[in-house]
Amino acid sequence: xxxxxxxxxxxxxxxxxxxxxxxxxxxxxxxxxxxxxxxxxxxxxxxxxxxxxxxxxxxxxxxxxxxxxxxxxxxxxxxxxxxxxxxxxxxxxxxxxxxxxxxxxxxxxxxxxxxxxxxxxxxxxxxxxxxxxxxxxxxxxxxxxxxxxxxxxxxxxxxxxxxxxxxxxxxxxxxxxxxxxxxxxxxxxxxxxxxxxxxxxxxxxxxxxxxxxxxxxxxxxxxxxxxxxxxxxxxxxxxxxxxxxxxx
Amino acid sequence: xxxxxxxxxxxxxxxxxxxxxxxxxxxxxxxxxxxxxxxxxxxxxxxxxxxxxxxxxxxxxxxxxxxxxxxxxxxxxxxxxxxxxxxxxxxxxxxxxxxxxxxxxxxxxxxxxxxxxxxxxxxxxxxxxxxxxxxxxxxxxxxxxxxxxxxxxxxxxxxxxxxxxxxxxxxxxxxxxxxxxxxxxxxxxxxxxxxxxxxxxxxxxxxxxxxxxxxxxxxxxxxxxxxxxxxxxxxxxxxxxxxxxxxx
Numbered sequence: 102x103x104x105x106x107x108x109x110x111x112x113x114x115x116x117x118x119x120x121x122x123x124x125x126x127x128x129x130x131x132x133x134x135x136x137x138x139x140x141x142x143x144x145x146x147x148x149x150x151x152x153x154x155x156x157x158x159x160x161x162x163x164x165x166x167x168x169x170x171x172x173x174x175x176x177x178x179x180x181x182x183x184x185x186x187x188x189x190x191x192x193x194x195x196x197x198x199x200x201x202x203x204x205x206x207x208x209x210x211x212x213x214x215x216x217x218x219x220x221x222x223x224x225x226x227x228x229x230x231x232x233x234x235x236x237x238x239x240x241x242x243x244x245x246x247x248x249x250x251x252x253x254x255x256x257x258x259x260x261x262x263x264x265x266x267x268x269x270x271x272x273x274x275x276x277x278x279x280x281x282x283x284x285x286x287x288x289x290x291x292x293x294x295x296x297x298x299x300x301x302x303x304x305x306x307x308x309x310x311x312x313x314x315x316x317x318x319x320x321x322x323x324x325x326x327x328x329x330x331x332x333x334x335x336x337x338x339x340x341x342x343x344x345x346x347x348x349x
Numbered sequence: 350x351x352x353x354x355x356x357x358x359x360x361x362x363x364x365x366x367x368x369x370x371x372x373x374x375x376x377x378x379x380x381x382x383x384x385x386x387x388x389x390x391x392x393x394x395x396x397x398x399x400x401x402x403x404x405x406x407x408x409x410x411x412x413x414x415x416x417x418x419x420x421x422x423x424x425x426x427x428x429x430x431x432x433x434x435x436x437x438x439x440x441x442x443x444x445x446x447x448x449x450x451x452x453x454x455x456x457x458x459x460x461x462x463x464x465x466x467x468x469x470x471x472x473x474x475x476x477x478x479x480x481x482x483x484x485x486x487x488x489x490x491x492x493x494x495x496x497x498x499x500x501x502x503x504x505x506x507x508x509x510x511x512x513x514x515x516x517x518x519x520x521x522x523x524x525x526x527x528x529x530x531x532x533x534x535x536x537x538x539x540x541x542x543x544x545x546x547x548x549x550x551x552x553x554x555x556x557x558x559x560x561x562x563x564x565x566x567x568x569x570x571x572x573x574x575x576x577x578x579x580x581x582x583x584x585x586x587x588x589x590x591x592x593x594x595x596x597x
Contacts, residue, residue, distance in 0.1 A: 329448055339590060
């Protein structure tokens with residue numbers, strides 16, 4: 102199934118940007134009158150008929166639309182520290198999008214070696230992955246913030262294990278804290294009746310004790326992802342898979 | 350933790366090959382008398398003391414050993430069709446090894462575009478991934494066979510759902526067969542009391558109807574990996590994650 106992406110759909114008219122128009126007209130050789138399927142990146146699939154087949158700017162009329170197309174029964178917000186090697190972070194973003202998640206916050210930790218991330222590249226990858234895995238919603242990518250800023254933004258502290266309408270806030274760090282033992286992400290998800298999940302994944306050097314402490318104060322629950330030592334990008338995808346299978 | 354890999358450990362003597370010796374002596378500057386940790390790729394970790402620090406062939410005496418080091422509580426055999434793009438297959442192999450699996454059979458399907466695979470490259474990646482994720486066992490990589498040969502090798506048909514000592518044989522195809530409806534891999538794993546699992550993952554073009562039919566005759570259970578349409582390599586990793594979390 103060939104999908105196009107447009108952020109310019111209103112009043113029953115859909116316009117494709119320069120790249121999508123070129124792909125539609127030059128590569129796929131669509132012409133006026135042809136029907137195309139377009140996702141708006143916010144969850145709706147539009148069936149459209151091309152009215153203007155310019156390779157610089159395709160215009161089409163909306164024939165009908167399907168909301169929540171290719172959606173999943175949970176809301177997953179991943180806060181992940183960028184990896185030293187960019188490819189690994191982009192790979193995780195693509196795979197997580199195929200399985201299904203909703204929001205990505207690149208976070209910079211005290212122990213992060215990579216302290217910058219170009220979100221535009223990741224956004225592009227997520228659009229392709231959403232198209233490829235037949236989803237009309239493209240995960241939102243936030244501008245990078247520090248781990249501490251992210252934790253602060255998730256205040257006030259709510260124990261999501263007692264209030265299931267609040268998001269389940271999880272932090273996966275690798276050290277043991279005698280006061281607050283980590284449980285497996287599977288066990289914690291099984292005890293949660295809500296559908297809104299936030300998972301923080303640290304950098305190669307793990308979260309700092311201070312970051313972990315702040316997260317606990319903000320109501321984050323410390324979890325582990327099993328006995329295996331996983332790379333950052335693998336841990337982020339494992340957390341996505343755990344959520345995906347939990348709500349299956 | 351720095352791990353070395355050797356297939357030449359016997360009589361209390363451990364020898365490193367040319368590459369590992371160079372890394373040990375030239376890069377890490379180990380000298381006679383130093384202690385190093387060596388995995389044999391079959392599940393045992395050896396603590397050894399270097400007796401000869403030649404960068405061409407390190408020799409060390411075994412101080413002690415730990416069996417089943419970094420092992421997992423299941424046995425997972427993945428039969429996966431190579432992807433058009435080799436990187437994607439190698440990426441899956443690395444990530445699956447981090448989570449934990451035991452045997453990889455590259456299988457060539459009726460609809461496979463890529464019909465060859467160099468197993469040597471994959472083996473190299475698995476050794477690094479096993480070291481990186483602190484496992485003493487490196488998954489075995491078999492020479493590629495056709496999907497039909499693989500199915501035949503998994504005869505006779507045993508319903509692993511009734512005989513839990515037999516491996517649970519799963520095939521993940523994407524079309525629907527009215528006679529044998531697919532269930533989710535999670536549901537089927539939950540109904541299985543054994544620990545030996547085989548999962549077949551098809552190529553970009555999916556398994557052929559004939560391959561699916563042969564698999565069913567051989568006692569394979571048709572499963573799906575959820576609502577998302579996953580690429581071959583993502584499906585293979587999702588199946589690994591489902592198994593990893595099931596036995597967590």
